[in-house]
Amino acid sequence: MVDVFDIYDKMERNNILLSFKGEITSDLLTSILQIMENKMDNMQEEPKMKKKVYNVLVECLQNLYHHLDDSTDSAKMEKVKSAIFMIGKLETKYSIFTGNYILNENIHGLKSRLDEVNSLNKEELKEYYKKVLNNGEMSLKGGGGLGMIDIARKTGEKLEYNFLEIDNKVSFFTLNIKVSQQQ
Amino acid sequence: MDKYAIEGTPKTPSISFDLNGGVLEIKGRSIPENSIEFYKPLVDALDKYTTAAKPATTVNVQLEYFNTSSSKCILDVFKKLEGIHKGGSAVTINWHYEEDDEDMLEAGEDYQAIINVPFKMVMVNE
Numbered sequence: 001m002v003d004v005f006d007i008y009d010k011m012e013r014n015n016i017l018l019s020f021k022g023e024i025t026s027d028l029l030t031s032i033l034q035i036m037e038n039k040m041d042n043m044q045e046e047p048k049m050k051k052k053v054y055n056v057l058v059e060c061l062q063n064l065y066h067h068l069d070d071s072t073d074s075a076k077m078e079k080v081k082s083a084i085f086m087i088g089k090l091e092t093k094y095s096i097f098t099g100n101y102i103l104n105e106n107i108h109g110l111k112s113r114l115d116e117v118n119s120l121n122k123e124e125l126k127e128y129y130k131k132v133l134n135n136g137e138m139s140l141k142g143g144g145g146l147g148m149i150d151i152a153r154k155t156g157e158k159l160e161y162n163f164l165e166i167d168n169k170v171s172f173f174t175l176n177i178k179v180s181q182q183q
Numbered sequence: 184m185d186k187y188a189i190e191g192t193p194k195t196p197s198i199s200f201d202l203n204g205g206v207l208e209i210k211g212r213s214i215p216e217n218s219i220e221f222y223k224p225l226v227d228a229l230d231k232y233t234t235a236a237k238p239a240t241t242v243n244v245q246l247e248y249f250n251t252s253s254s255k256c257i258l259d260v261f262k263k264l265e266g267i268h269k270g271g272s273a274v275t276i277n278w279h280y281e282e283d284d285e286d287m288l289e290a291g292e293d294y295q296a297i298i299n300v301p302f303k304m305v306m307v308n309e
Contacts, residue, residue, distance in 0.1 A: 026216055030193060033214075047309065048283045051248070055286065058214050058250050065216060126293070133258055134297050146251035154286055 011086075014095075019086040024064045032061060036087065043089075052154055053087075053094050053179050059147045060098050060177060061085065067100065094179040102173040107163050110173070117148050118158045125153045155179050187228040195221055196246060200228055205237030205272065213249040213257070222256035229263040236272035240264070245279035245307070246287065254290070261298045268300045279305045 011019065017039055020032065036057060040050045064083045083100040102110065120128055129149045152159055160176040191197035196211035207229075215221045232240075242264060249257065261276065268274040276298075278291035288304060295302040 029216070034193070047281075048285075051284060051286070055248060055250075058248065062214075062216060062250060062252065126289070130293050130297060133254060133293065146254060150251045150254075 011088075014086075014088045015090050016086050016088040019084070021082065021084045023081050024061065024083050024085070026065065029061045029065055032085070033057060049094075049179070049181060055154055056096060056151050056177055056179055057087070059151050060096050060175070063147050064098055064100055067102075092181045096177040096179070097174065098177075099172055099174040101166070101170045102163070104165070104169060104171055107171060107173075111161075111163070113145065113148060114159055114161055117152045120152070122153070122156065125149060129153060151177055187224070189224075198225055200225065200232075202228070202232050202235070203237075205240040206243070207240070208243045208245075209260075210243075210245045212247050213253040215250075215253070218250070218252040218256045222253075222260065226256075226259055226263060229260065229267070233263070233267055233270060236267050236270060238272060240267060240272045240274045242274065242276045243279065244276065244291075247281075249290075258294065258297065261294055261300065265298050265300050274300045275303060276300055277303045277305050279307050281307050281309050283309070 018032065018035060020028070022028075033054070037050075037054060040053065045053075064085065083098065085099075086097040088095050088097075117125070117128075129146065132146055132149060148159060155177060157178045157180070160178075162174045164172040164174070166172055185201070185203045187198070187200040187202070189195075189198050191211040194212060194215045196209050196213045198207075198209050200207045213221075244257075264274050264276065276294075278294070280287035280291060291302065291304055295304075
């Protein structure tokens with residue numbers, strides 16, 4: 001039997017405010033944003049922090065939404081479409097965790113983009129953002145690789161990530177974003 | 184067509200474009216998953232306006248949130264306005280930001296650095 005208490009206890013200890021596991025749809029995304037906005041209002045979060053968390057949430061969730069359909073592996077389709085999202089708050093710091101499957105062949109590209117973003121300071125991130133914004137390239141969905149740069153810029157924190165190899169085709173990619181007050 | 188207007192939604196801004204008066208307003212949240220689709224009609228309306236632009240064009244942008252998917256589309260809109268500005272209509276972009284929202288101010292400054300049109304940063308009290 002599933003150890004529900006174990007899951008509950010882990011979430012409690014990490015002070016998880018909201019979590020979801022499953023397929024990320026457009027409607028779900030809207031609902032999560034609304035719930036988090038209400039929660040932060042109820043917690044009387046200061047407007048500046050609220051805006052930052054909301055902005056970062058939008059980028060994280062839309063990353064999940066857009067990248068889930070990248071993989072076409074039919075045997076694993078159902079599983080591959082599934083993702084996990086969690087947001088918690090410890091003291092004054094919010095932590096956003098996301099996890100989703102990624103094809104092994106795509107790891108290298110994503111990893112080098114994340115490492116590049118992590119290697120830049122505030123000013124360099126600003127310049128890099130403007131460069132990518134203005135390079136004329138646009139993915140079909142309109143993102144064009146700005147999401148991670150924007151998250152790093154707004155949080156002022158490094159993007160923590162991990163790739164866990166599941167088999168020779170897919171890995172599980174996790175991302176941990178911290179949003180704190182002093183920024 | 185002398186007016187293009189759409190209502191805002193929780194994920195998309197309200198847009199009002201008075202082609203006779205030369206005033207374009209974008210207000211609210213711009214966080215759609217597919218922003219290209221959302222902004223295309225506005226880009227098309229600006230194309231039409233280019234051929235019959237007023238001597239002065241005022242643009243008011245007052246966004247609460249926008250996602251990175253929208254940021255490229257907003258740049259496209261501003262590039263159209265840059266063309267209109269070069270074509271002889273004096274364009275001014277009023278970029279509004281809330282008092283405590285440094286990120287929104289910075290976003291405006293990013294556009295200002297890229298686009299060759301006079302920008303005015305307008306602080307709004309909450």
